[in-house]
Amino acid sequence: MGFGSYDESEQGDQDTDIDEDGAVNVHENDHDGEISFDSEADSDELIDQLQSMKDDE
Secondary structure, eight states: OOTTOOOGGGGGGOOOOOOGGGSOOTTTTOOOOOOOOOOSSOHHHHHHHHHHHHHHO
């Protein structure tokens, strides 16, 4: 067999069963709750910081 060749008889031997137990469950670690941040900065200061970061790009 050359590079890139395949044996057509092997094509029928492929395992096409899907292992659902091995699949990733993206909702396995979902959490319900709240998050809050305390900051001494007011809205104007935060907006100025955001604008500064955008200007740096």
